[in-house]
Amino acid sequence: DAKTTQPPSMDCAEGRAANLPCNHSTISGNEYVYWYRQIHSQGPQYIIHGLKNNETNEMASLIITEDRKSSTLILPHATLRDTAVYYCIVRVGDKIIFGKGTRLHILP
Amino acid sequence: DAGVIQSPRHEVTEMGQEVTLRCKPISGHNSLFWYRQTMMRGLELLIYFNNNVPIDDSGMPEDRFSAKMPNASFSTLKIQPSEPRDSAVYFCASSFDGSYQPQHFGDGTRLSIL
Numbered sequence: 748d749a750k751t752t753q754p755p756s757m758d759c760a761e762g763r764a765a766n767l768p769c770n771h772s773t774i775s776g777n778e779y780v781y782w783y784r785q786i787h788s789q790g791p792q793y794i795i796h797g798l799k800n801n802e803t804n805e806m807a808s809l810i811i812t813e814d815r816k817s818s819t820l821i822l823p824h825a826t827l828r829d830t831a832v833y834y835c836i837v838r839v840g841d842k843i844i845f846g847k848g849t850r851l852h853i854l855p
Numbered sequence: 856d857a858g859v860i861q862s863p864r865h866e867v868t869e870m871g872q873e874v875t876l877r878c879k880p881i882s883g884h885n886s887l888f889w890y891r892q893t894m895m896r897g898l899e900l901l902i903y904f905n906n907n908v909p910i911d912d913s914g915m916p917e918d919r920f921s922a923k924m925p926n927a928s929f930s931t932l933k934i935q936p937s938e939p940r941d942s943a944v945y946f947c948a949s950s951f952d953g954s955y956q957p958q959h960f961g962d963g964t965r966l967s968i969l
Contacts, residue, residue, distance in 0.1 A: 779955055790859075790946050790960030791898070834898075841886060842911065843958060845898035 750774065750837040756850040765822040767849050769835030772816045779838045780811060782820045784831040785848070791834065794820065825853050857881070859961035861947050867967045873935040876964045879928055880949030888948040888958060889922055889932050898946070904930065937968045 752770040759765040771780060781796040795802055795809045797818075802809045808821040822829055834848040860879040868874055880887050888903040902912040904924045912922070919938070924930040934941055944965050948958040 781957070790948070790962050791958075793957035793959065796955075796957065838955065841903060841905070842900060843888075844900070847897060 750778075750839075750844070751835045751846055753833075753835050753846065753849045755847065756852065758852045758854055759822075759825045760854050761827060762824055765820075765825040765829065765851060765853070767820040767822075767833050767835070767851065768817065769819070770817045771835070771837045774815050774837050780809065780815075780818050781836040781838050781843070782807070782809065783834045783836065783843075783845075784829075785834070786828075786831040791845075794833075796838070825851075827853050827855060829853050859947055859949050859959055861945075861961035861964050863964060864962065865965045865967075867969065868937060869969050870938050871936045872968075873933065874937045874941075874966060874968075876932040876945050876947075876966070878930045878932070878947030878961060880930070880947070881959055882928070884949035884951050884959075885927065886950045886952065886956075886958075887924060887930050888950075889930070890946040890948065890960075891943045892946065892963070893943045901932070939968045942966055942968050 779796050779798050782794040783791040785791045795804055795807050797809045797811055811818045830853045832848040832850050834845050836843050862877045886905050889901040890898050892898045901914040902922045907924045922932045944963045946960050946963045948960040950956045950958045
């Protein structure tokens with residue numbers, strides 16, 4: 748079973764920041780938080796991952812709370828092409844267990 | 856750079872037929888993963904290989920499913936005999952050295968068993 752909880756859907760206005768929450772209250776000390784997204788009919792796309800510290804790359808920022816029980820993925824300036832299902836994953840070794848994710852709708 | 860390449864992109868066949876799905880991982884990656892995605896069950900890990908050796912096949916649904924990785928640049932997932940409930944999108948992913956490196960996914964094979 749997935750070890751994360753995400754809202755099933757969210758809306759965000761185009762050009763605004765999209766903040767996607769994730770709860771992972773049972774995370775262990777050596778487990779990473781990963782984010783992937785899946786645009787319709789494509790394979791999942793890796794976005795970002797982190798352990799304790801906040802992370803940023805060209806796609807997004809990942810904010811992890813100090814107790815590591817939750818995190819937020821931030822897309823700073825959402826575009827229509829960011830419409831997708833976003834998966835928050837707690838990774839245990841080599842295996843990735845996908846949950847149901849959050850369906851993000853970007854509104855024009 | 857070439858990503859993970861899967862073939863065919865679409866496959867339609869009649870039940871009872873043998874189906875073979877193919878995957879070429881990213882060059883240099885030494886872990887390979889097969890997933891299946893359906894509306895009902897979402898994305899499920901079927902099996903994964905590290906250095907061409909199957910490590911965990913606990914997600915393979917039945918003996919009708921088999922997977923091989925004869926070398927570092929090629930893997931197959933075979934279903935024999937196929938059944939309508941096998942209809943799904945099958946994804947292959949690869950990563951470097953498995954643990955904690957991101958997996959990179961192909962575009963999938965959409966399989967329909969009539």
